[in-house]
Amino acid sequence: xxxxxxxxxxxxxxxxxxxxxxxxxxxxxxxxxxxxxxxxxxxxxxxxxxxxxxxxxxxxxxxxxxxxxxxxxxxxxxxxxxxxxxxxxxxxxxxxxxxxxxxxxxxxxxxxxxxxxxxxxxxxxxxxxxxxxxxxxxxxxxxxxxxxxxxxxxxxxxxxxxxxxxxxxxxxxxxxxxxxxxxxxxxxxxxxxxxxxxxxxxxxxxxxxxxxxxxxxxxxxxxxxxxxxxxxxxxxxxxxxxxxxxxxxxxxxxxxxxxxxxxxxxxxxxxxxxxxxxxxxxxxxxxxxxxxxxxxxxxxxxxxxxxxxxxxxxxxxxxxxxxxxxxxxxxxxxxxxxxxxxxxxxxxxxxxxxxxxxxxxxxxxxxxxxxxxxxxxxxxxxxxxxxxxxxxxxxxxxxxxxxxxxxxxxxxxxxxxxxxxxxxxxxxxxxxxxxxxxxxxxxxxxxxxxxxxxxxxxxxxxxxxxxxxxxxxxxxxxxxxxxxxxxxxxxxxxxxxxxxxxxxxxxxxxxxxxxxxxxxxxxxxxxxxxxxxxxxxxxxxxxxxxxxxxxxxxxxxxxxxxxxxxxxxxxxxxxxxxxxxxxxxxxxxxxxxxxxxxxxxxxxxxxxxxxxxxxxxxxxxxxxxxxxxxxxxxxxxxxxxxxxxxxxxxxxxxxxxxxxxxxxxxxxxxxxxxxxxxxxxxxxxxxxxxxxxxxx
Numbered sequence: 128x129x130x131x132x133x134x135x136x137x138x139x140x141x142x143x144x145x146x147x148x149x150x151x152x153x154x155x156x157x158x159x160x161x162x163x164x165x166x167x168x169x170x171x172x173x174x175x176x177x178x179x180x181x182x183x184x185x186x187x188x189x190x191x192x193x194x195x196x197x198x199x200x201x202x203x204x205x206x207x208x209x210x211x212x213x214x215x216x217x218x219x220x221x222x223x224x225x226x227x228x229x230x231x232x233x234x235x236x237x238x239x240x241x242x243x244x245x246x247x248x249x250x251x252x253x254x255x256x257x258x259x260x261x262x263x264x265x266x267x268x269x270x271x272x273x274x275x276x277x278x279x280x281x282x283x284x285x286x287x288x289x290x291x292x293x294x295x296x297x298x299x300x301x302x303x304x305x306x307x308x309x310x311x312x313x314x315x316x317x318x319x320x321x322x323x324x325x326x327x328x329x330x331x332x333x334x335x336x337x338x339x340x341x342x343x344x345x346x347x348x349x350x351x352x353x354x355x356x357x358x359x360x361x362x363x364x365x366x367x368x369x370x371x372x373x374x375x376x377x378x379x380x381x382x383x384x385x386x387x388x389x390x391x392x393x394x395x396x397x398x399x400x401x402x403x404x405x406x407x408x409x410x411x412x413x414x415x416x417x418x419x420x421x422x423x424x425x426x427x428x429x430x431x432x433x434x435x436x437x438x439x440x441x442x443x444x445x446x447x448x449x450x451x452x453x454x455x456x457x458x459x460x461x462x463x464x465x466x467x468x469x470x471x472x473x474x475x476x477x478x479x480x481x482x483x484x485x486x487x488x489x490x491x492x493x494x495x496x497x498x499x500x501x502x503x504x505x506x507x508x509x510x511x512x513x514x515x516x517x518x519x520x521x522x523x524x525x526x527x528x529x530x531x532x533x534x535x536x537x538x539x540x541x542x543x544x545x546x547x548x549x550x551x552x553x554x555x556x557x558x559x560x561x562x563x564x565x566x567x568x569x570x571x572x573x574x575x576x577x578x579x580x581x582x583x584x585x586x587x588x589x590x591x592x593x594x595x596x597x598x599x600x601x602x603x604x605x606x607x608x609x610x611x612x613x614x615x616x617x618x619x620x621x622x623x624x625x626x627x628x629x630x631x632x633x634x635x636x637x638x639x640x641x642x643x644x645x646x647x648x649x650x651x652x653x654x655x656x657x658x659x660x661x662x663x664x665x666x667x668x669x670x671x672x673x674x675x676x677x678x679x680x681x682x683x684x685x686x687x688x689x690x691x692x693x694x695x696x697x698x699x700x701x702x703x704x705x706x707x708x709x710x711x712x713x714x715x716x717x718x719x720x721x722x723x724x725x726x727x728x729x730x731x732x733x734x735x736x737x738x739x740x741x742x743x744x745x746x747x748x749x750x751x752x753x754x755x756x757x758x759x760x761x762x763x764x765x766x767x768x769x770x771x772x773x774x775x776x777x778x779x780x781x782x783x784x785x786x787x788x789x790x791x792x793x794x795x796x797x798x799x800x801x802x803x804x805x806x807x808x809x810x811x812x813x814x815x816x817x818x819x820x821x822x823x
Contacts, residue, residue, distance in 0.1 A: 132275070133285075135328075136268065136271075136272065136286070136289075137285070137286075137288075137289045138289075139268075139289075139325050139328060139329070140264070140268065140286045140289035140290050140293065141289045141290070141292055141293040142293060142321045142322075142324065142325055143210065143213075143261075143264055143290060143293065143321070143322070143325060144289065144290035144291060144292065144293025144294040144297065145293035145294065145296055145297035145300075145318075145321060146213065146214075146293075146297065146318040146319070146321040146322050147213070147261050147290075147293075147294060147297070148293070148294040148295075148297035148298045148301065148403075148407075149297045149300075149301045149305065149314060149315070149317065149318035149321075150213075150216060150217075150220075150257070150315070150318055151172070151176055151298075152297075152298060152301040152302055152306075152400060152403075153301060153306065153311050153314055153315055153318075154172060154220060154254055155168075155169065155172050155399070156306070156311065157220075157221065157224055157311060158171075158172055158224065158250060159720070160695075160723060161224045161225075161227060161228045162227075162228075162231070162246045162250060168246070168250070169382065169385065169399070169512075169516075170382055170512040170513055170515065170516035170517075171246075171247045171250050171251065171512075171513075172250065172254070173378060173381070173382065173508075173512040174508075174509045174510070174511075174512045174513050175250060175251045175254055175255055175258060175509075176254065176258050177258075177374075177378065177505045177506075177508035177509040177512075178251070178255060178258065178505075178509045179254070179255050179256075179257070179258020179259040179260075179261060179262055180258060180259075180261055180262035180501075180505045180508075181262060181502045181505035181506050181508075181509060182259045182262060182502075183209075183258070183259040183260060183261060183262020183263035183264070183265075184262040184263070184265055184266060184498040184499075184501040184502045184505060185262075185498055185499060185502035186259070186262075186263065186498075187262065187263030187264075187265065187266035187267055187494070187498055188266035188494045188495040188496070188497065188498020188499060188502075189495055189498065191205065191266050191267055191270040191494050191495075192270070192494070192495070195270065200333070201271065201274060201332075201333055202267050202268070202270035202271040202273075202274060203267075203268075203271045203329050203332045203333050204329075204333045205263075205267050206264060206267040206268050206271060206329055207325075207326045207329035207330055207333060208326075209260040209261075209263045209264055209267060210260075210264070210322045210323075210325045210326045210329065211322065211323065211326045212256075212257065212260045213257055213260045213261055213322045214318075214319040214320075214321075214322030214323045214326070215257075215319075216254070216256075216257035216315075216319075217315035217316055217318060217319035218315075218319070219257075220253055220254060220257070220315075221311070221312070221315070223249075223252070223253035223254075224253055227246075227249035227250070227252075227253060228696075228699070230245075230249060231245060231246055231249065231696075232696070232699055232700035233700070234246075243590075262502075262505070265283065265286060265287075265290075265494075265497070265498065265501060266494035266495070266497065266498040267494075268282075268286055269282045269283060269286065269494040269497060270494045272285075272286075273494070282497075283483060283486050283487055283497045283501070284414065284417055284418055284421065284483035284484070284486070284487050285418065287414055287482075287483045287486075288411065288414045288415055288418055288483075291407055291410050291411040291414055291479070292411050294407050295404060295407035295408050295410075295411050297318075298400055298403045298404045298407060299400070299404050301314060301400070302400030302401075302404075303400070305317060363488075363489055365542070365543075366429065366485045366488065366489060366500075367485075367489070367500065367503050368539075369429065369433070369481070369485060369539055370482065370485055370486070370500060370503045370504040370507070371503045371504065371506060371507040372507060372535040372539070373436075373478050373481065373482065373504070373507065373535075373536075374482075374503075374504040374505060374506065374507030374508040374511065375507030375508070375510055375511040375514070375535070376440075376507075376511060376532045376533070376535050376536065377406075377474070377475070377478055377508070377511070378507070378508040378509075378511040378512050379511030379512060379514055379515035379519070379528075379532050380440075380443075380471075380474075380511075380515075380529060380532050381402065381403070381406060381512070382511075382512045382515040382516055382520075383515050383519065383520065383525055383528045383529055383532070384402055384443060384471060384529075385398070385399050385402055386520060386525055386592070386593065386608055387443070387447055387525035387526070387529065388402065388447065388467050389608040389609050389610060390449060390573060390608070390609030390610060391447075391452055391456070391463050391464055391467055392464055392467065393610065393715065393718070401464070401468055402468065402471070404468075405468040405469070405471055405472055405475070406471060406475050407475075408472070408475075409471070409472035409473070409474075409475030409476040409479060410475050410476070410478065410479035411479065412472075412476050412479060413475065413476035413477060413478065413479025413480035413481075414479045414480065414482075414483055416476075416479075416480050417479070417480045417483055417484050420480075421487075426484065427480065428546060429481060429484070429485065429543065430540075430543040430544065430546040430547050431547065431551075432477050432480055432481045432484075433477075433481070433536060433539045433540050433543055434540055434544070434547060434551070434552075434555040434559075435473065435477045435555075436474055436477040436478065436481070436536045437533070437536040437537050437539075437540040437555070437559045438473075438555065438558045438559050438562050439473035439474035439477060440474050440529075440532070440533035440536050441529075441530075441533055441559075441562035441563060441565070441566045442470045442471070442473060442474065442562075443467070443470040443471050443474075443529060444526055444529050444530065444533075444566040444570055445470075445562065445565055445566060445569065445570060446466055446467060446469075446470035447467060447470070447526075447570060447572075448569070448570040448571050449570075449571050449572055449573055449575075449576050449609075450571045450576060451571075452466070452467070482504060485500065486500045486501055486504070515528060515532075516590060517590060519531065519532075520588065520590070520593070521588050521589050521590055522588070524586075524588060524593060525572070525593065526566070526570065526572060529566075530563070530566050530567065533563075533566075537559060537563070540555070540556075540559065544556070572609075573595060573606060573609045574586055574595055577595070577597050582597050582598060582599075583597065583598070583599055584596065584597045585597075585670065585673050587666035587669055587670060588666065589664065589665045589666045590665075591663060591664045591665065591666070592607050592608050592664045592666065592667075593607075593608055593609075593666075594606065594607055594664060594666035594667055594669075594670055595609075596670040596673035596674065598615070601615050602615070603615040603644070603673070603674050605643060605644055605667070605670065605674070607664060607667065607713065610713070610714075612643060612713035612714065613643040613644055613711075613713070614644075615644060615646070615674060616646075616776070617775055618746075618774055618775055618776065618779065619643065619644065619646040619647050619650075619711065620646055620647070620649075620650040621650075621775060621781065622647045622650075622709050622711055622744055622746055622781065623637065623639070623647045623648075623650040623651040623654075623707070623709055623744075624650055625744060625772065625781050625783065626707040626709065626742040626743070626744040626783055627651065627654050627656070627706075627707055628792065629742060629770075629783055629789055629790060629792060630706055630707060630740065630741075630742055631740050631787070631789075631790050632706070632740055634654065634656050634706035634707055635656055635657060635706055636656055636657045636658070636659075636703070636704070636705045636706050636707070636738075637651040637654075637656050637657070637658045637659070637705060637706065637707040637708070637709065638658075638659050638660075638661070638703075638705045638707070638708045638709070638736070639651060639658065639659070639660040639661070639709045639711075640660075640661050640694035640697075640708065640709065640710045640711070640712075640724065641661070641662065641663075641694065641710065641711045641712055641713060641724075642660045642661070642662035642667055642668060642671075642689060643662075643667070643711060643713075644670075644671070644674040644675070645660070645671045645674060645675060645678065645681070646674070646675070647660075647709055647711060648660040648681070648687065648689070649675060649677075649681055651707070651709070652681060652684060652686060652687050655686070656686065656706070656707075657686045657688075658686060658687050658688070659688045659689075659690060659703070659705075660687075660688070660689045660690070661690050661691075661692050661693075661694045661697045662689065662690070662691055662692075663691070663692070663693055663694070663720070664691075665691050668689055668691060671689075694710070694724060695723065695724075695729060695732060698732045698733065698735070698736055699732065701736070703736065704736055704737070704738050704741075705736055705737060705738065705741060706737075706738050706740075706741050706742070707741065707742055707743075707744065708733055708736070708737060708741070708742075708743045708744070709743075709744045709746075710724050710743065710744065710745050710746065711746045712724040712725065712746075714748050714750075715750065716747065716748065716750065716754055716758070717754065725745070725757075725758050725761060726761060727761050727764055727765050730743070730761065730762065730765035730766070730784075731765065734765070734766075734786065737785075737786065739786070739787065740785065740787045741785065741786075742783055742784070742785045742789065743766070743783070743784050743785070744781060744782070744783055745758065745762060745781075745782040745783075745784065746779065746780075746781060746782075747779055747780045747782060748778075748779045749774075749778045749779045749780075755780070758782070759771070759782065762782055762784045765784070766784035766785060766786060767786065768784065768785045768786070768787065768788050768789050769782060769783065769784045770782070770783045770784075770789050771783075
């Protein structure tokens with residue numbers, strides 16, 4: 128193929144990869160807002176994305192020969208068509224997500240089997256067709272390459288490098304630049320513009336394609352049905368098992384890494400994008416090395432790559448030692464985060480080299496065979512995230528999940544190690560054993576650190592999170608995915624007492640969004656009002672008894688109700704009205720889920736469920752002044768009456784907002800009302816904070 132034409136195709140596939148990952152990142156953010164910020168949503172997004180690639184690669188490889196010969200058209204015409212279809216997703220998916228959200232309101236609580244199953248079906252229905260088109264791009268473009276160069280046997284890896292490079296840059300640009308500057312809709316529009324531009328260029332290429340008669344002649348030579356069959360060998364069968372297993376393990380690991388790295392990377396919207404970027408950057412580097420090896424005819428064999436992968440698979444476990452990373456973080460928080468991202472790169476680079484090399488060897492440039500091999504790899508990528516979310520994380524936890532996922536690499540190493548020299552085999556075997564043993568006994572996670580400090584803990588896991596309840600007496604804390612979200616403090620009591628005390632009438636109902644330790648729920652019940660608490664993570668609800676001895680009695684109270692659901696979704700599907708609504712999102716406030724509960728869109732939803740003189744209490748735990756000012760502005764834009772009080776311990780702020788004037792009470796009146804209503808006897812001094820003018 129002529130060099131200018133070759134680099135044009137590289138550019139087209141780069142843009143295609145860029146747009147595809149823009150879609151995936153934005154779809155993930157939109158799905159969290161629509162279906163809830165829980166691990167299964169992330170897993171379904173990844174799995175459906177990969178399912179589409181699998182179906183598209185397989186079906187595209189099977190059909191492209193028939194399509195070109197039947198229509199007497201160049202393969203570039205069909206590539207143009209799927210790019211046009213992908214671009215249409217920018218307009219269709221938001222509409223489908225909106226319709227899905229309405230349909231899900233009748234399926235019950237978020238932890239119900241009905242909700243989890245139906246949401247997965249709707250999510251798949253919304254994005255699968257476009258992902259199938261993405262998968263078809265590989266065999267369609269490979270067929271076009273073959274029209275110009277019938278003997279090209281490395282077209283898959285060439286296109287793979289371009290696609291991964293575009294995906295890598297698309298991930299970073301979307302998370303850190305595009306969404307921040309343009310929002311979801313315009314970012315999707317930018318991705319669609321990329322697809323439509325590709326289609327326009329392909330239309331020009333199609334006009335310049337050879338005459339129909341020549342195309343038919345080429346198809347007679349290169350159509351899968353006319354190629355001399357390539358006999359499957361034991362080596363090829365092993366290669367296909369490797370393709371499936373490495374896809375399964377690597378994508379399952381990606382889901383586990385997202386949870387295991389949370390104590391260091393935190394829960395900001397950028398955290399998962401950083402993991403994906405590290406994954407793709409290393410994959411691109413490995414693919415680039417493979418292409419260089421092809422040109423120099425110095426390919427590394429699969430056994431050597433597996434020997435690297437088997438050691439590298441344990442690196443993220445070894446590096447993710449909380450004691451070690453805490454000391455590193457004292458030097459720089461960015462350094463500890465960087466070490467975690469770097470720990471995944473050796474494995475991803477090895478797989479970035481191995482995957483295209485195995486597909487090139489299996490397909491030998493034929494779109495159908497390459498499509499089948501690629502589909503096997505992607506099939507593993509489909510099943511891996513689902514297995515990680517629904518089986519490994521709830522049952523064995525993060526570290527054990529990563530160890531189990533590393534075992535396929537160890538098994539392949541044992542099968543293939545005979546191809547290695549004796550010395551190299553001895554060194555890599557020793558390193559693998561040391562890495563495995565150290566992964567089992569060495570790294571200190573949060574639970575191990577707390578236990579070593581003599582702190583009693585109770586660990587619970589579910590599909591949404593890993594939860595640790597820790598401490599004794601009044602020194603108790605709650606950790607979700609390694610992040611300390613709350614502690615036993617009178618501050619959480621006043622989150623309920625303040626709005627109930629300031630209510631101008633006789634409050635009858637309260638809603639607590641974000642259950643935490645259950646302290647606000649408990650305090651609201653002390654006013655003898657109907658109290659509903661909403662919590663996203665089932666294990667947080669189950670930890671109630673660890674923090675309060677009277678938890679069983681409170682759960683049996685007919686006026687108390689604890690619902691497992693997303694707070695926004697609960698408000699959308701309930702018709703109840705409340706006198707008081709309390710929000711206490713887990714820190715940090717800029718986290719992916721918490722930030723949604725400080726938005727004007729959320730406050731608009733709250734107003735629909737507040738009684739005429741109802742009050743919402745918003746807790747700001749403190750932090751950057753600009754963030755606090757933004758939260759206040761959102762409240763002021765949403766409610767005409769807002770009051771702000773400094774937290775009891777001198778940090779943070781209780782913000783009260785209402786559609787009606789909020790009565791002015793002295794600190795003594797508030798304290799008297801609280802003590803009169805409450806069953807707890809310890810009096811807590813409370814003082815009004817600075818005015819809104821002083822804070823904002």
